[in-house]
Amino acid sequence: MAARMAFSRLTRSLCEVGRSRSLLLQSARWVTSASKTLTVTMDDKTGIAEMSLNRPPVNSLSLEFMTEINIALEKLEHEKFCRGVIITSAIPKIFSAGLDILEMYQPKPERLSEFWKTLQDMWLLLFGSRLTTIAAINGHSPAGGALVAMSCDYRIMAPGFNIGLNETQLGIVPPFWFIDTMMHTIGSRQTELCCQKGLMLSTEEAARIGLVDKVVPLDQIASEAKAEMQSWLKIPVAAKLITKQTIRAPILEKLQTRQEADVQNFCNFAMKDSVQKSLGMYLENLKKKQKE
């Protein structure tokens, strides 16, 4: 089943190489989508796209923001000239603060399930992408931010920031597919240590356990991400993609086959009084911290 899905995805990807050129294409470097919160540019010469997250103050992932990201990811996935995407942040010192906690705190039930479904879709698109994906982590990257980074093929991070799945610190549980993504990246023992304690690791600690692949100074992160991408793009595309899909298909399939149940579990869990109380206290502490 997994192999069949991987194969049909690959076939679809390769078929797209026959399609006509996008009308949006005007010059070597073009903007495929630009809004206040998301800019996606594509270099037609290299096939490298850059997706820059820009939702102040902290790039937290709201329903609308993730919808925008998903549309952009799908567009790139289907753009025949695109071969890789670098994901980074336009906000100084923050890659992404993870899920927008306000979406989970005192939510409207319908919106809450939509929110979760959109997050699932974002992960499925990114983790299952045919493109080579590199996270240029130029700021803090807790929880959902770490998920975005871990879903990429390669992570480059600047020193002075933190990354990790800190959910338990908020009194919430990292969903199984967050954990699976981390296990895929750093193995099960390190994942257990990191997830149970909700550790936020420094860049150097993250690099030591393989959560981050390369540490480079902040001012070199963009150029380093491009150089790294060039080296990935030299590998024969089909061989690289089939290898990626072989490794990732079972992990993707685990969520694909229980997406509905996962939405239901999440909504039930998030609506619990105890969880709402934890989220409320966490939000209050975040605000207090600002005043101190």
Ligand SMILES: CC/C=C\C/C=C\CCCC/C=C/C(=O)SCCNC(=O)CCNC(=O)[C@H](O)C(C)(C)COP(=O)(O)OP(=O)(O)OC[C@H]1O[C@@H](n2cnc3c(N)ncnc32)[C@H](O)[C@@H]1OP(=O)(O)O
């Ligand atoms: C089947 C499933 C079963 C069960 C699942 C159950 C539960 C679901 C788990 C879901 C998984 C959750 C994933 C997540 O991503 S949860 C979010 C985790 N994120 C964090 O904990 C980060 C919190 N933020 C910070 O640590 C800092 O803000 C940060 C990013 C280091 C930046 O610091 P700083 O520059 O000093 O900025 P401030 O802290 O002053 O923040 C500015 C402003 O932003 C607000 N804010 C920060 N983070 C968030 C956020 N994640 N969501 C919403 N809002 C956020 C903060 O409150 C400030 O707001 P203000 O109004 O005061 O300006």
